[in-house]
Amino acid sequence: MASRPMKKRRLTPPSEDEASSHKASAKVQKQFFKSASNWDLEQDYETKARKGKKKDKESTRLPVKLADGRLQHVKAAEEDDAASIDDEDWLEGKDLSDVEVDEEEPTQKEEPQVPVQQQILEAKEELAKTALALNENPEENGGAFKTLAKYNQSKIVAIVKLALATQLAVYKDVIPGYRIRQAEEDAPQEKLSKDVRSLRSYEQALVSGYQGYVRELAKHAKAGRNQEPTKGQSISSIAITCACTLLTSVPHFNFRSDLIKILVGKLSTRRVDGDFEKCLRALETVFQEDEEGRPAMEAVSLLSKMMKAREYHVDESVVNLFLHLRLLSEFSGKASKDQVERDHEDGPAKKPKYKKEFRTKKQKKAMREVKALEKDMATADALVSHEERDRMQSDTLKLVFASYFRILKARVPHLMGAVLEGLAKYAHLINQDFFGDLLEALKDLIRHSDAAADEDEAEDDEAPPPPSRDTTREALLCTVTAFALLAGQDAHNARSDLHLDLSFFTTHLYQTLLPLSVHPDLELGAKSLHLPDPDAPTQTAAAKSTSRNKVNLQTTTVLLVRCLTSILLPPWNIRSVPPLRLASFTKQLMMSALHTPEKSTQAILALLADVGGTHGKKIAGLWNTEERKGDGTFNPLSQSVEGANPFASTIWEGEILRRHYCPKVREGVRIVEKTFGNSGR
Numbered sequence: 001m002a003s004r005p006m007k008k009r010r011l012t013p014p015s016e017d018e019a020s021s022h023k024a025s026a027k028v029q030k031q032f033f034k035s036a037s038n039w040d041l042e043q044d045y046e047t048k049a050r051k052g053k054k055k056d057k058e059s060t061r062l063p064v065k066l067a068d069g070r071l072q073h074v075k076a077a078e079e080d081d082a083a084s085i086d087d088e089d090w091l092e093g094k095d096l097s098d099v100e101v102d103e104e105e106p107t108q109k110e111e112p113q114v115p116v117q118q119q120i121l122e123a124k125e126e127l128a129k130t131a132l133a134l135n136e137n138p139e140e141n142g143g144a145f146k147t148l149a150k151y152n153q154s155k156i157v158a159i160v161k162l163a164l165a166t167q168l169a170v171y172k173d174v175i176p177g178y179r180i181r182q183a184e185e186d187a188p189q190e191k192l193s194k195d196v197r198s199l200r201s202y203e204q205a206l207v208s209g210y211q212g213y214v215r216e217l218a219k220h221a222k223a224g225r226n227q228e229p230t231k232g233q234s235i236s237s238i239a240i241t242c243a244c245t246l247l248t249s250v251p252h253f254n255f256r257s258d259l260i261k262i263l264v265g266k267l268s269t270r271r272v273d274g275d276f277e278k279c280l281r282a283l284e285t286v287f288q289e290d291e292e293g294r295p296a297m298e299a300v301s302l303l304s305k306m307m308k309a310r311e312y313h314v315d316e317s318v319v320n321l322f323l324h325l326r327l328l329s330e331f332s333g334k335a336s337k338d339q340v341e342r343d344h345e346d347g348p349a350k351k352p353k354y355k356k357e358f359r360t361k362k363q364k365k366a367m368r369e370v371k372a373l374e375k376d377m378a379t380a381d382a383l384v385s386h387e388e389r390d391r392m393q394s395d396t397l398k399l400v401f402a403s404y405f406r407i408l409k410a411r412v413p414h415l416m417g418a419v420l421e422g423l424a425k426y427a428h429l430i431n432q433d434f435f436g437d438l439l440e441a442l443k444d445l446i447r448h449s450d451a452a453a454d455e456d457e458a459e460d461d462e463a464p465p466p467p468s469r470d471t472t473r474e475a476l477l478c479t480v481t482a483f484a485l486l487a488g489q490d491a492h493n494a495r496s497d498l499h500l501d502l503s504f505f506t507t508h509l510y511q512t513l514l515p516l517s518v519h520p521d522l523e524l525g526a527k528s529l530h531l532p533d534p535d536a537p538t539q540t541a542a543a544k545s546t547s548r549n550k551v552n553l554q555t556t557t558v559l560l561v562r563c564l565t566s567i568l569l570p571p572w573n574i575r576s577v578p579p580l581r582l583a584s585f586t587k588q589l590m591m592s593a594l595h596t597p598e599k600s601t602q603a604i605l606a607l608l609a610d611v612g613g614t615h616g617k618k619i620a621g622l623w624n625t626e627e628r629k630g631d632g633t634f635n636p637l638s639q640s641v642e643g644a645n646p647f648a649s650t651i652w653e654g655e656i657l658r659r660h661y662c663p664k665v666r667e668g669v670r671i672v673e674k675t676f677g678n679s680g681r
Contacts, residue, residue: 061073116156119159120156120162123151123156123159123162124162126147126151127148127151127162130148130166131148131166131170134170134173135173135174138174138206139198142205145208145209148163148166148167148170148209149163149212149216151163152164152213157235161233161238164220164235164238164239167213167242168242168246171210171213172249175206175210175250175253178252179252179254180204180207180253181376182254207254210253210255211254214243214246214255214259215258217262218239218261218262220235220236220238220239221236221239221240221243221262221265222265223236224236224237224239236275240263240266240275240279241275241278243259243262243263244278244281247259247263247282248282248286251286251289251290251295252292256295256298257302260283260295260299260302261302263279263282263283264279264306266279267279267280267314267315267318268314272315272317280321283299283321284321287321287326288324288326290326291326292389293390293391293393293396296325296326297392297395297396297399300322300396300399303318303321303403304399304402307319312412312415314415316414316417316418319403319407319415319418319422320421320422322422323421323422323425397426400426404423405438405441408438408441408442411445416445416477417474417477420474420478420480421477421554423438423481423484424477424480424481427481427485427487430485435485439482439485442478442481442505443504443505445474446479446505446508472512472516476556476560476563477559479505479509479563479566480559480562482502482505483502483505483563483567486502487566487570506567506641507640509567510584510644511637511639513588514588514592514636516556516560516592517591517592517593517594517595521556522555522556522596522597523555523597523599523600557599557603560600561603561604564589567581567585568581568582568585568607569610569614575614577615578642579615579618579619580642582611582615582618582619583618583622583646583647584642584644584646585641586608586622587634587644587649588644589604590651590653590657591636593657594657601660601662601665601668602664602665602668605668605669605671605672608672609668609671609672609675612672612675613675622646622647622649622650622676623650623651623673623676625650631645631648632645632648633645633648633649634646634648654669654672657669658670
């Protein structure tokens with residue numbers, strides 16, 4: 001009997017995901033066993049990179065030298081994480097496609113913001129520490145100059161001010177008493193000892209740091225030249241103060257010309273402030289204490305170039321700087337704007353002639369090297385011979401006269417007083433060839449001032465322009481300068497050769513005596529106080545009074561007495577004054593004394609007493625009618641001194657001056673009458 005077939009159970013077929021996973025695992029396992037026989041696990045473990053020592057791996061790259069001299073080490077780039085995957089991942093059945101590489105994005109570290117006050121405090125401490133190290137042992141801390149200079153680039157103004165002041169104190173202490181010669185790059189290398197090499201290295205570090213410091217001062221001073229003045233002390237003001245201090249403290253050291261340029265640049269501005277006054281005082285100190293001659297010559301050269309470039313639109317005090325030069329009392333030659341004549345009577349004689357000796361080329365070369373070495377040693381020790389100093393002073397004098405003569409030709413109104421005063425002081429140093437041209441320039445200036453005064457009187461009185469010059473004082477200064485030149489040059493001994501005639505100045509002074517007696521500012525000078533007129537319709541009266549005070553340091557009365565003394569009591573030939581000139585001036589002065597202020601009247605009477613003591617017999621007839629011989633009438637407005645006919649008049653003004661309110665004036669009148677032999681009254 002046939003058996004019934006067994007009933008088969010129907011099974012659910014596996015899903016596709018499970019089938020693929022089993023297939024993949026079987027494939028990976030088969031691949032693993034197939035390649036496992038070829039693996040050297042011990043060798044792979046030995047050569048694989050350790051994860052814990054990645055950070056300690058040495059960098060094989062060379063350091064890089066930056067622009068400021070520091071060395072910076074460069075780190076090697078990190079390898080990708082994909083390249084450092086271990087073989088253990090394969091052992092665990094992991095696929096490379098499943099491995100994710102973590103790429104770290106570079107992030108910039110934000111620097112913490114330090115408060116400004118904290119930065120200033122830290123800068124103070126660091127500057128003090130560096131300055132102390134330099135003061136204690138500067139030769140072993142040559143690199144500290146760069147550390148100090150680093151703070152000049154700070155963005156905080158207070159730190160820059162501290163850095164400039166600190167460097168000033170340091171350089172004043174460490175600068176030696178000699179000038180350092182900068183090392184040449186192409187110079188041949190010399191065999192030097194260790195100490196000499198160390199000293200030269202320090203000196204070059206000092207010169208380099210000092211040069212950078214002077215450049216910083218020039219930059220800050222120039223930047224603040226056209227800025228408005230602030231309440232506090234600005235960086236430019238501190239820079240100018242530092243430059244002035246360095247120039248007066250160490251004028252022998254390097255980069256002196258750069259410091260002078262800073263000061264001259266400030267003097268070229270029209271704004272007169274505290275920094276302007278500091279520059280003036282510094283240059284005055286340099287001129288007065290200059291024993292070498294070269295610093296003064298450099299300063300005068302820069303000042304003359306600056307004034308010429310500015311077309312002489314500078315303050316009067318800049319021109320008055322020339323009056324502080326030491327050559328006023330030391331230089332013995334004669335100079336003009338083009339040439340200098342030296343007086344060899346007291347100085348060294350000409351070089352003696354010597355017999356020429358034969359020398360080989362090697363000997364000549366050796367002598368040249370010795371002379372060059374001696375010259376360098378003299379420069380380093382700041383030793384200057386008398387011949388070198390005289391040459392420097394003569395060049396300085398030529399520059400001064402050239403500037404004076406250009407200003408006279410240009411007729412710069414506000415500089416006339418300073419120029420004429422300078423010419424009067426330097427009269428004994430002016431060459432005779434230059435003397436005639438200078439007198440003609442002074443005559444032209446007087447004529448021009450008279451023409452300007454006539455034009456001002458002819459203009460409308462309702463709206464007069466503010467005057468920019470004082471023609472009266474200019475004329476007096478020209479007269480003083482002319483007679484000072486004559487006395488200082490000893491031109492009276494060679495008057496016939498020079499064909500000099502000063503009658504023009506004498507006549508002009510005689511004609512201006514009466515107008516001068518009623519001058520409102522007769523006793524006012526540059527430093528005198530003069531209140532403006534309250535009844536003036538505008539402020540032009542105040543401007544006029546203050547502008548007149550800036551012409552010259554001496555009062556008008558002092559200038560007048562100087563002129564009259566040169567005419568009536570000339571020092572070169574006191575007995576040669578003609579009686580007519582003495583009588584005309586005496587009569588005119590007594591008339592002027594009735595109108596002048598108290599002190600001016602005393603000065604006039606004192607001068608007449610001196611004239612009476614010298615020339616009393618010549619003009620005694622003016623007080624005694626019995627001794628007078630004259631016909632016609634007296635003309636006080638005569639165009640010439642001798643044509644006034646003074647002996648036709650008498651000195652009746654003394655009767656009024658006897659009743660003057662001032663007792664000193666009354667005493668002066670009695671002295672004058674007694675001097676001229678009229679004591680019986």
